[in-house]
Amino acid sequence: MNTTLDRLSPGETATVTALDVEGPQRRRLMDLGILPGTRIRAERSSPLGDPTAYLVRGSLLVLRRNHAGRIHVDRHQG
Amino acid sequence: MSPTPSPPTTSACGTCALNNAANLRRLGVDPSGHDLVVALAGNPNTGKSTVFNALTGLRQHVGNWAGKTVDRAEGGFEYHERRYKLVDLPGTYSLLSTSEDEDIARDFLVFGRPDVTTVVVDATRLERDLNLVLQILQITTRVVVAVNLVDEARRHGITVDFRHLSRELGVPAVGMAARRGTGIEDLLDAVERVALSPTSFGGRRLIHRNRRLERAVSHLAERVARHVPGVTNPRWVALRLLEGDATLERAVAEGRLRELVADPAELRSETVPEEPDA
Numbered sequence: 151m152n153t154t155l156d157r158l159s160p161g162e163t164a165t166v167t168a169l170d171v172e173g174p175q176r177r178r179l180m181d182l183g184i185l186p187g188t189r190i191r192a193e194r195s196s197p198l199g200d201p202t203a204y205l206v207r208g209s210l211l212v213l214r215r216n217h218a219g220r221i222h223v224d225r226h227q228g
Numbered sequence: 229m230s231p232t233p234s235p236p237t238t239s240a241c242g243t244c245a246l247n248n249a250a251n252l253r254r255l256g257v258d259p260s261g262h263d264l265v266v267a268l269a270g271n272p273n274t275g276k277s278t279v280f281n282a283l284t285g286l287r288q289h290v291g292n293w294a295g296k297t298v299d300r301a302e303g304g305f306e307y308h309e310r311r312y313k314l315v316d317l318p319g320t321y322s323l324l325s326t327s328e329d330e331d332i333a334r335d336f337l338v339f340g341r342p343d344v345t346t347v348v349v350d351a352t353r354l355e356r357d358l359n360l361v362l363q364i365l366q367i368t369t370r371v372v373v374a375v376n377l378v379d380e381a382r383r384h385g386i387t388v389d390f391r392h393l394s395r396e397l398g399v400p401a402v403g404m405a406a407r408r409g410t411g412i413e414d415l416l417d418a419v420e421r422v423a424l425s426p427t428s429f430g431g432r433r434l435i436h437r438n439r440r441l442e443r444a445v446s447h448l449a450e451r452v453a454r455h456v457p458g459v460t461n462p463r464w465v466a467l468r469l470l471e472g473d474a475t476l477e478r479a480v481a482e483g484r485l486r487e488l489v490a491d492p493a494e495l496r497s498e499t500v501p502e503e504p505d506a
Binding site: 208 | 355463
């Protein structure tokens with residue numbers, strides 16, 4: 151199911167389909183390992199729900215909601 | 229399923245001949261009269277400074293937080309009667325990013341032209357860390373990949389096939405547990421091999437699986453080299469231009485590319501204030 155990364159609940163996994171970000175921030179996300187085809191799992195959110203920690207390629211990354219909201223993903227079922 | 233307990237270590241281990249590379253002479257902070265320059269690069273928190281200390285005998289700068297090595301640290305060592313200057317760079321995820329501390333690493337790797345670049349990667353996060361390795365292989369093939377923290381990886385059930393990795397990358401890949409001093413001799417041998425090879429190592433310059441992209445990069449790099457003779461790393465300049473780097477685009481348009489790469493400080497993020505002269 152297509153959605154954006156910020157809509158995953160902790161424990162849910164998804165595959166990145168597109169990055170709706172341009173310029174240095176796009177580069178940054180790609181350098182941190184977030185590319186189309188990458189599997190991501192939402193790990194846990196801070197008490198206020200932002201930012202959220204994600205597991206990407208074996209390491210934990212913390213993203214703000216406004217960044218996560220621009221990462222399009224295909225949510226895994228089950 | 230308890231992990232194998234590691235043998236107890238004592239302070240004697242640090243000076244034990246078996247634990248030390250026999251041909252290594254640590255020169256501490258004295259890199260004077262060096263024959264060769266070796267850069268230590270890697271993602272943050274991969275153990276670069278631990279490797280640095282193991283080779284130079286220094287006890288500096290080891291800590292477990294991001295941005296710890298804010299400037300480059302230099303030290304020296306001697307191996308097989310050759311003197312090496314070792315430059316420990318701040319951790320970086322990319323040669324193409326524009327954050328302040330990563331600029332120091334990038335400037336040195338791209339424009340400082342070290343004789344050998346050792347890229348320290350974390351065996352437990354190999355997939356992510358190889359991004360930087362591939363980026364560095366695009367600008368130089370005089371590279372050794374030091375796969376550190378193999379002891380920790382083993383505890384997580386991860387083993388690394390170094391021969392396969394070497395073959396895939398076209399440059400030596402060695403396993404290390406720098407904290408315990410394991411793998412130092414292998415690293416030194418690989419560094420020496422790359423440093424003394426008369427030609428560029430095999431390395432995979434042609435990384436792009438996408439032929440059109442590779443053609444575009446080569447084509448642009450050639451034009452940059454023709455346009456600005458003597459420019460260091462036209463390939464890196466080409467990659468940066470294709471990504472739409474505004475500073476470089478301006479420099480090309482104004483015919484200032486040569487000045488810019490001669491003094492890469494200007495490439496640093498525009499938001500960063502000028503550093504006062506030291």
